[in-house]
Amino acid sequence: MISKLSHVSFFVLNQDSAYDFYVNKLGFKVHTDAPMGPGMRWLTVCPPEQPDLEITLMSITEGMMFTAESAKAMRDLVAKGTFGYGVFECRNIYATAEEMKAKGVKFKKEPTKEFYGIEALFADDSGNWFSLGQKGEQ
Amino acid sequence: MQAMTDKTYPKIYVYRRIVQSKMFIDSHYADPIDLDNISDEAAFSKFHFIRLFKNVYGMTPHTYLKFVRIEKAKEFISTGMPISEACSLVGFESSGSFTTLFKKMVGLTPSAFQIKQLRHKSEIISKPLRFIPNCFAESNGWTN
Numbered sequence: 001m002i003s004k005l006s007h008v009s010f011f012v013l014n015q016d017s018a019y020d021f022y023v024n025k026l027g028f029k030v031h032t033d034a035p036m037g038p039g040m041r042w043l044t045v046c047p048p049e050q051p052d053l054e055i056t057l058m059s060i061t062e063g064m065m066f067t068a069e070s071a072k073a074m075r076d077l078v079a080k081g082t083f084g085y086g087v088f089e090c091r092n093i094y095a096t097a098e099e100m101k102a103k104g105v106k107f108k109k110e111p112t113k114e115f116y117g118i119e120a121l122f123a124d125d126s127g128n129w130f131s132l133g134q135k136g137e138q
Numbered sequence: 139m140q141a142m143t144d145k146t147y148p149k150i151y152v153y154r155r156i157v158q159s160k161m162f163i164d165s166h167y168a169d170p171i172d173l174d175n176i177s178d179e180a181a182f183s184k185f186h187f188i189r190l191f192k193n194v195y196g197m198t199p200h201t202y203l204k205f206v207r208i209e210k211a212k213e214f215i216s217t218g219m220p221i222s223e224a225c226s227l228v229g230f231e232s233s234g235s236f237t238t239l240f241k242k243m244v245g246l247t248p249s250a251f252q253i254k255q256l257r258h259k260s261e262i263i264s265k266p267l268r269f270i271p272n273c274f275a276e277s278n279g280w281t282n
Contacts, residue, residue, distance in 0.1 A: 007271060007274075009274075032262060032269045032270075033262070034262045034263065034266035034269060034270070035263075035266075036266060036278070036280055037280075040278065040280075042266060042269070042270050042274075042280075056274070063278060063279060064276075064277055064278050064279040065277045065278060091194070091195070091196055092153070092193075092194045092195075094149065094150060094153045095153045095156060095157050095160075095194045095195075098150070098153050098154050098157045099157045099160070099161065102157065102158075102161065
């Protein structure tokens with residue numbers, strides 16, 4: 001029986017820039033940062049209150065995983081904002097969004113009351129988008 | 139500035155002031171921060187400020203300041219920095235009170251935490267494949 005999710009991958013255009021975004025702007029913790037040879041790096045981060053979920057910030061480079069053609073296609077799709085990876089939760093969405101905006105994070109949708117809770121949409125530095133949610137009122 | 143209640147301004151301005159106070163703590167954790175000054179800057183009475191801050195972040199500003207100082211100390215200590223230097227860099231004057239708080243919040247003494255972190259970092263560098271699921275390692279051509 002599956003018990004939990006331990007790793008999930010976000011494809012990013014630049015790992016250095018993604019490190020800055022997820023660690024310095026979102027406040028995530030670095031779990032593992034291992035150089036894996038020239039131009040290669042295994043970089044995982046965790047949401048502050050979820051230390052056992054590793055988010056792999058995967059670079060899109062030609063190699064074993066991508067051919068040159070598929071890497072280019074993937075980079076183009078990411079940059080266009082094609083992929084939405086998930087929903088992050090927070091205690092207070094208005095305060096969280098204000099802090100993220102103060103740190104330069106771009107929002108595609110301001111915090112809005114929906115029938116399922118309060119939701120906002122933001123994009124990372126590569127173009128991947130995420131929902132930011134708060135369940136119920138404070 | 140005269141203190142105001144959250145009914146004076148729309149909610150978003152109240153949140154903005156609380157967020158600014160939190161970010162002030164984030165960047166001035168090493169200074170002797172006076173919470174009276176922060177509440178004045180935020181234009182709230184001290185009592186009202188503490189209540190709003192706790193409502194947003196789940197802890198009082200004072201507890202949050204202690205949390206930030208210990209989190210920063212963990213970062214510094216993990217680089218191999220001497221404990222006494224880290225203690226001073228995060229705004230503690232007494233190494234005794236620093237060590238007591240660190241152990242209470244982290245569960246380890248600063249030196250035990252440092253040994254553990256440096257060993258972990260060294261292992262990541264020397265044996266990185268122990269930290270990477272094999273499916274990912276293989277798909278990237280990373281083998282022993």
